[in-house]
Amino acid sequence: MITRIWTLIERATLALLVVLFSAMTLACTAQVVWRYAFGDPLVWSEELARYLFIWIGYLSAWVAWKHRAHIALDAVTYLNNPRLTALSQRLVEALVLAFCLYTLKSSFALIAITHSQPSAVLELPMSVVYAGYSAMVVLIGLDILVGWLAGAQAPAQVPVPEV
Numbered sequence: 321m322i323t324r325i326w327t328l329i330e331r332a333t334l335a336l337l338v339v340l341f342s343a344m345t346l347a348c349t350a351q352v353v354w355r356y357a358f359g360d361p362l363v364w365s366e367e368l369a370r371y372l373f374i375w376i377g378y379l380s381a382w383v384a385w386k387h388r389a390h391i392a393l394d395a396v397t398y399l400n401n402p403r404l405t406a407l408s409q410r411l412v413e414a415l416v417l418a419f420c421l422y423t424l425k426s427s428f429a430l431i432a433i434t435h436s437q438p439s440a441v442l443e444l445p446m447s448v449v450y451a452g453y454s455a456m457v458v459l460i461g462l463d464i465l466v467g468w469l470a471g472a473q474a475p476a477q478v479p480v481p482e483v
Contacts, residue, residue: 323470344369363441417464
């Protein structure tokens with residue numbers, strides 16, 4: 321049941337990424353068209369594209385974590401010891417989860433401070449922009465917890481070619 325719910329959350333987040341990327345592309349395209357075709361640049365498009373890009377970056381960091389595609393030290397995997405590899409993966413997951421929990425707590429303070437601060441052009445509360453980080457760490461943390469609860473193994477590492 322947990323994995324089904326988590327799969328729905330993953331799909332919704334991936335769909336949101338597509339929507340955000342499409343909106344950013346449209347905002348940038350509109351900026352170029354208005355600047356060169358009409359000689360009157362849009363005031364709001366640059367700020368919107370910037371904030372969408374921030375959210376895309378944070379949500380994409382979760383996608384990279386989900387596929388274990390972040391830069392990593394893989395010295396343990398070279399030892400070809402499955403127990404040691406599994407242990408090191410769980411240790412990394414525990415450390416990342418602890419970091420996520422700590423920074424999530426800190427990000428709530430930042431969101432509270434910036435909630436009444438509007439952005440320059442869109443007058444969007446800056447807390448909306450900063451909430452992207454919180455969304456990322458919640459997704460990463462939930463990914464770790466769901467993996468532990470479901471007993472799922474971390475994705476297999478790419479095999480190391482023998483020399």
